[in-house]
Amino acid sequence: MAVVFSFEGCNLPQLEVQKLISKYNLFNLVNEKEMPFIKSLQTNLKEIKDVIGSLKNKFDTLVVVGMGGSSLGTKAIYNTLTCDEFNHGRKLVFFDNIDPTYVKRCIDSLDWSKTVFAFISKSGKTLETVSLLNVIKEEFRKRRIANPGKQMIFIGDPGNAFEKLSKENKAFFFPILPEIGGRFSVLTPVGLVPAEFIGYGTKELLDGARAVVESPKSAIYLGVYKYLHYLRNRTISVMMMTYSNYLREFTEWYAQLWAESLGKDGKGQTPMKAIGTSSQHSVLQLFMDGHDDKIYQFFIIENYREDVRLPERTEILDFIAGKKLSDIIKAEFEGTVKALLSRKRPIIQVELDDLSPWNLGYLFMSYMVATVVIGKLMGVNPYGQPAVEVGKKLAYEKLKKT
Numbered sequence: 001m002a003v004v005f006s007f008e009g010c011n012l013p014q015l016e017v018q019k020l021i022s023k024y025n026l027f028n029l030v031n032e033k034e035m036p037f038i039k040s041l042q043t044n045l046k047e048i049k050d051v052i053g054s055l056k057n058k059f060d061t062l063v064v065v066g067m068g069g070s071s072l073g074t075k076a077i078y079n080t081l082t083c084d085e086f087n088h089g090r091k092l093v094f095f096d097n098i099d100p101t102y103v104k105r106c107i108d109s110l111d112w113s114k115t116v117f118a119f120i121s122k123s124g125k126t127l128e129t130v131s132l133l134n135v136i137k138e139e140f141r142k143r144r145i146a147n148p149g150k151q152m153i154f155i156g157d158p159g160n161a162f163e164k165l166s167k168e169n170k171a172f173f174f175p176i177l178p179e180i181g182g183r184f185s186v187l188t189p190v191g192l193v194p195a196e197f198i199g200y201g202t203k204e205l206l207d208g209a210r211a212v213v214e215s216p217k218s219a220i221y222l223g224v225y226k227y228l229h230y231l232r233n234r235t236i237s238v239m240m241m242t243y244s245n246y247l248r249e250f251t252e253w254y255a256q257l258w259a260e261s262l263g264k265d266g267k268g269q270t271p272m273k274a275i276g277t278s279s280q281h282s283v284l285q286l287f288m289d290g291h292d293d294k295i296y297q298f299f300i301i302e303n304y305r306e307d308v309r310l311p312e313r314t315e316i317l318d319f320i321a322g323k324k325l326s327d328i329i330k331a332e333f334e335g336t337v338k339a340l341l342s343r344k345r346p347i348i349q350v351e352l353d354d355l356s357p358w359n360l361g362y363l364f365m366s367y368m369v370a371t372v373v374i375g376k377l378m379g380v381n382p383y384g385q386p387a388v389e390v391g392k393k394l395a396y397e398k399l400k401k402t
């Protein structure tokens with residue numbers, strides 16, 4: 001249970017950091033009014049456990065139907081915590097796009113007698129989610145499945161169309177607090193219901209998040225350091241170089257959080273995603289030698305869940321003989337960090353002792369807190385996504401006309 005943020009590679013005067021913190025009273029921002037997502041710490045886990053407990057015995061697959069904040073956090077949980085030992089023979093499938101080929105193939109490959117669907121939408125009217133809902137309902141009809149309501153869960157804002165549908169279908173409805181925005185909702189039933197279905201430590205996820213609220217210094221610094229680099233023209237790209245395949249989806253979740261929250265009024269920091277060591281062999285050249293317009297976040301894991309040792313005698317490179325793959329990944333991590341620092345590229349390092357639910361909860365909350373902090377400093381409202389609505393409206397209009 002430990003996540004350690006280190007800002008030494010940021011190369012900024014401490015005085016400047018402290019001044020901002022006191023000028024904007026940043027520690028006082030960490031409350032339920034400024035950060036309504038803190039209320040997710042009160043999520044009723046008992047209710048979730050009761051409802052999901054009975055479903056777990058009957059079904060082995062949960063299909064998450066939801067877009068953006070209604071599925072990205074869950075994907076991150078599933079990707080980070082997944083391993084046979086924890087999955088208990090159950091799996092999640094994500095309907096987070098309406099690519100017809102993907103949807104058709106999934107529909108055909110599911111065992112419908114063992115599958116339950118979670119329809120997740122705060123608004124209850126997202127085009128993709130509603131389209132998929134109708135496709136799935138029709139499939140239930142075609143397959144003559146009696147009582148499809150028993151294979152459906154709805155999650156959304158109270159009073160939205162999903163709540164009504166859940167009643168009509170005699171399906172369970174989990175409300176999301178309306179004041180918690182979609183991309184901040186991972187620790188509400190949105191993420192916790194699927195996590196509970198698999199059997200991950202939902203309490204530990206919340207405990208990790210709670211630790212940030214109780215002691216938010218690192219999360220506040222995260223926002224402040226990124227802002228100070230934004231002022232120094234590190235505006236175009238922010239990237240997370242996670243030295244693990246199991247944080248890949250976390251970077252996707254983070255991309256929505258950072259982009260949709262801060263990309264407003266001509267401001268924002270564009271998130272860019274990268275995975276160590278793979279991306280070293282594709283984008284590192286640019287990071288070392290290209291524009292100095294980025295701030296880097298490097299994630300390293302102390303204890304990988306599993307490890308692989310090379311033989312005592314190796315082909316070609318004899319200096320790797322007997323080493324573990326974790327030794328090699330760590331050496332590459334250190335090498336890359338040092339190389340970038342030698343070019344004065346700013347780096348935030350995040351060390352995790354392992355990929356546990358507690359650590360993941362801690363990361364989720366740290367980044368949500370940091371988003372509000374940097375929003376405050378940029379003078380941007382981190383909530384809402386008014387510009388996204390423009391394209392949505394046009395798509396609706398086109399569909400109505402054709």
Ligand SMILES: O=P(O)(O)OC[C@H]1O[C@](O)(CO)[C@@H](O)[C@@H]1O
Pocket residue numbers: 067068069070120121122123124125126129182183260385388
């Ligand atoms: O949960 P909903 O209302 O279906 O919205 C899904 C996603 O769509 C967006 O509104 C953007 O279109 C995101 O902010 C949100 O996470």
